[in-house]
Amino acid sequence: MTATRALAPSLSLLEVRPSGVHGLGAFAAADLPAGTKLGIYAGRRFTAVQAAAMDWDRALTYLFGLSDGTLIDGGRRGNKMRHLNHACEPNCEAREVHGARGRLQLAIHTLRDVRAGEELFLDYALTVDDAEGPTDYPCHCGSLRCRGTMVAAPAGA
Numbered sequence: 001m002t003a004t005r006a007l008a009p010s011l012s013l014l015e016v017r018p019s020g021v022h023g024l025g026a027f028a029a030a031d032l033p034a035g036t037k038l039g040i041y042a043g044r045r046f047t048a049v050q051a052a053a054m055d056w057d058r059a060l061t062y063l064f065g066l067s068d069g070t071l072i073d074g075g076r077r078g079n080k081m082r083h084l085n086h087a088c089e090p091n092c093e094a095r096e097v098h099g100a101r102g103r104l105q106l107a108i109h110t111l112r113d114v115r116a117g118e119e120l121f122l123d124y125a126l127t128v129d130d131a132e133g134p135t136d137y138p139c140h141c142g143s144l145r146c147r148g149t150m151v152a153a154p155a156g157a
């Protein structure tokens with residue numbers, strides 16, 4: 001029998017340093033094949049009811065909404081995953097997975113092969129309320145298909 005050691009999902013797969021796009025960014029610390037799990041998006045959790053009662057004051061870009069209405073605020077008790085910047089053609093995505101006791105979590109995976117040193121991006125696809133619009137969250141990702149905003153594209157677009 002041969003003992004093999006699996007490469008455990010680890011925060012050391014990425015490193016945080018200043019980004020040319022915005023503030024700090026997350027960069028691949030090694031060559032990462034497509035589908036690599038980078039980690040779980042950590043942060044303070046709010047139920048849909050708690051979230052509705054909060055005054056979020058434009059903290060939106062660290063907030064992730066899950067399909068059950070839970071919000072995760074990566075700006076509090078977050079981990080390195082919160083440093084992935086937005087791009088309209090991202091190389092990573094967040095997938096909902098069931099963690100311990102069936103709790104929904106967000107796992108960040110690479111969408112394609114990523115080279116060591118490349119910056120890692122998610123499409124934030126922000127949802128905004130009526131008081132705000134796409135121009136409140138401009139995107140400067142520089143991709144050819146940049147839609148000019150971090151707000152989600154309208155359905156069917």
Ligand SMILES: [Zn+2]
Nearest residue numbers: 088139141146
């Ligand atoms: Zn863009």
